[in-house]
C-alpha cells in the first residue's frame with residue numbers, strides 16, 4: 001500500500017499557497033496571469049460554496065495540496081461535489097486539476113492524492129466519482145481504482 | 158438551422174416541474190425515490206448557488222426544461238459552472254443530465270437544448286464546455302458542435 005514519504009502531508013489549499021499552487025498547475029495546462037488577489041478570491045469562493053449532503057453542509061469545492069517535509073507544495077488537485085435529481089437526489093464527485101511537480105514523480109503522490117479525494121467524495125455521500133483524462137493517463141487512473149466508462153467531449157469558441 | 162416546434166419553449170426548471178422532470182429523467186438513468194419535497198429542496202439549492210463570473214454573480218447550476226405547447230415538460234438538461242485557477246481563473250461548463258421524452262424524439266429537442274446550454278455557459282464566460290457520454294452518443298454530440306477530447310473514468314463503491 002502506498003504511503004506518503006516521511007514529513008509529507010495532505011491538507012486543503014490555503015490563500016498563502018498562491019505561488020506554489022500556480023507553479024505546480026503549470027505541469028497540467030496553461031495557468032495564465034493569475035494574480036495573488038485573484039487566487040485568494042478564488043480560494044475564498046471555494047471555501048464558502050457549500051452543498052447539503054444528507055443533513056450535513058459540506059463544501060462543494062475541495063481543493064487540496066500535498067506538502068513536503070519543508071512545507072513546499074508538491075502536488076495539487078480537487079474534487080467538486082455536484083448535486084443532482086437522478087439517483088435519488090444523488091451527489092457526484094468531479095476530480096479535477098490534478099498536478100504533481102516534475103521533480104516529485106515516482107513517489108506515488110498522484111495516486112495518494114486521487115485516493116484521498118475519492119474517499120473524501122464517497123464519505124460525503126457521492127454515489128460515484130468521475131474524472132476526465134487523456135488516453136495516455138488511463139493506466140495511471142486504473143491503478144487508482146478508476147475504470148473507463150465514457151467519452152469526454154468539449155466545445156470551445 | 159434547427160428551431161423549436163411552434164408553441165415549444167425553453168426555461169429554467171421550477172419547483173412545480175417535479176413530476177414531469179422526474180418522469181423525463183427516467184429515460185437517462187435510475188431516478189429512484191425522489192419525493193416532491195426533495196425535488197423542491199434541490200431546485201432551491203440550485204437557485205441559490207452562485208459563482209462570480211467577471212464582475213457578475215451568476216448561477217452555478219442552470220437546470221432547464223423544454224415545454225411543449227400544452228406546457229408539458231418534454232426535455233431536460235443542465236449546465237454546472239465550475240470556477241478554477243487554471244486558464245486565468247477560468248470557468249468551465251459541465252453539461253449534465255440531458256434527457257428527452259421518448260415520444261418527442263426526432264424534433265431536434267436534444268440538439269436545441271444542448272445549443273442553448275452551451276451558449277449560456279460561453280456567455281457566462283466559460284472558456285470551454287464539456288460533457289461525458291456513451292460511445293453511442295458521440296455522433297449526436299458532434300452534430301451539436303462538440304468534439305471528442307478525452308476519456309471519462311469513474312469510481313463507484
Ligand SMILES: CC(=O)N[C@@H]1[C@@H](O)[C@H](O)[C@@H](COP(=O)(O)O)O[C@@H]1O
Nearest residue numbers: 029030095096097098131132133243
Ligand atoms: C483528472 C484531471 O486532472 N483532469 C484534468 C482536468 O481536471 C483539467 O481541468 C483539464 C485542463 O485542461 P484544459 O486546460 O485544456 O481545460 O485537464 C485534465 O482533463
Ligand SMILES: CC(=O)N[C@@H]1[C@@H](O)[C@H](O)[C@@H](COP(=O)(O)O)O[C@@H]1O
Nearest residue numbers: 086186187252253254255288289290
Ligand atoms: C451529457 C449527459 O447527459 N451525460 C450524462 C450525465 O450527465 C449523467 O449524470 C449520467 C448519469 O449516469 P449514472 O446514473 O450512471 O451516473 O449519464 C450521462 O453520462
